Amino acid sequence: MPVYTTSVSNSTSTKPIWSEGDYAFSVRDASEKKSRAENDMIELQLTVHNPAGDSILVYDHLVFVEGATWKIDTFRIATGEKLQPGVKSSLEANECIGRKGRLTLGVDTYQGRLKNKVEAYLEPEEPTSSASTLSQVPLKISAVRKKSSSAVAVAEAEPNEIPF
Numbered sequence: 001m002p003v004y005t006t007s008v009s010n011s012t013s014t015k016p017i018w019s020e021g022d023y024a025f026s027v028r029d030a031s032e033k034k035s036r037a038e039n040d041m042i043e044l045q046l047t048v049h050n051p052a053g054d055s056i057l058v059y060d061h062l063v064f065v066e067g068a069t070w071k072i073d074t075f076r077i078a079t080g081e082k083l084q085p086g087v088k089s090s091l092e093a094n095e096c097i098g099r100k101g102r103l104t105l106g107v108d109t110y111q112g113r114l115k116n117k118v119e120a121y122l123e124p125e126e127p128t129s130s131a132s133t134l135s136q137v138p139l140k141i142s143a144v145r146k147k148s149s150s151a152v153a154v155a156e157a158e159p160n161e162i163p164f
Contacts, residue, residue, distance in 0.1 A: 016056055017114045018105060022122060024049045025103050027079075028057065030096035040064040042093045044075075046118070048105060058105070060118040062091070071121075078102060078121035 029045040041063040049055045062072045072091060073083060078101035083089070106119035 015115070017107060018048070018050065018056060018116055020106050020119070021104070022102055023105050024100065025058075026100045027096045027098060030093040032093045035061070035063055042091065042096060044096060046103075048103070048116070056116065058116050058118060074121040074123075075101075077123055080124060 025046045025048045027044055028047045031043050033041055033043050035041050041061050044060045044062065046058045046060060047055050048058050062068075062075060064072070075096075076083060076091065079096075079099035080101070101124065102122040104119040104122060106117050108115055108117045
């Protein structure tokens with residue numbers, strides 16, 4: 001049997017962890033999956049960019065259940081879509097690829113390791129012809145706060161794990 005020396009690091013995280021704050025992002029890839037509770041969801045691979053030109057990969061999930069539609073809506077608004085209240089909508093994974101916007105990045109601990117996670121998707125600062133305001137969208141959120149002239153949707157105690 002061949003013998004080798006392992007190259008695994010003893011550190012708890014090999015990925016860089018960025019500080020909490022607002023960053024630009026682009027959707028690198030998106031795929032349709034099922035959550036642990038067998039609900040439809042889109043897994044997003046987000047390339048998050050800082051002003052220095054560095055980037056990291058962060059995963060996020062858009063879960064298609066009534067209690068999580070606010071996140072789908074805020075993602076769509078952050079990437080320039082105009083939404084109308086009360087309209088049945090659909091979103092396909094391939095429609096997400098290449099979208100760009102801004103988000104609030106947070107730091108979380110998962111299985112003993114630090115990781116970055118999406119805290120909120122931010123409304124575009126400069127409205128475009130397809131941009132919308134949060135007041136035009138039926139969001140299920142507990143509060144909206146202003147953050148450097150952008151509205152930020154704050155969900156009620158979103159768990160670290162996706163229970164849906």
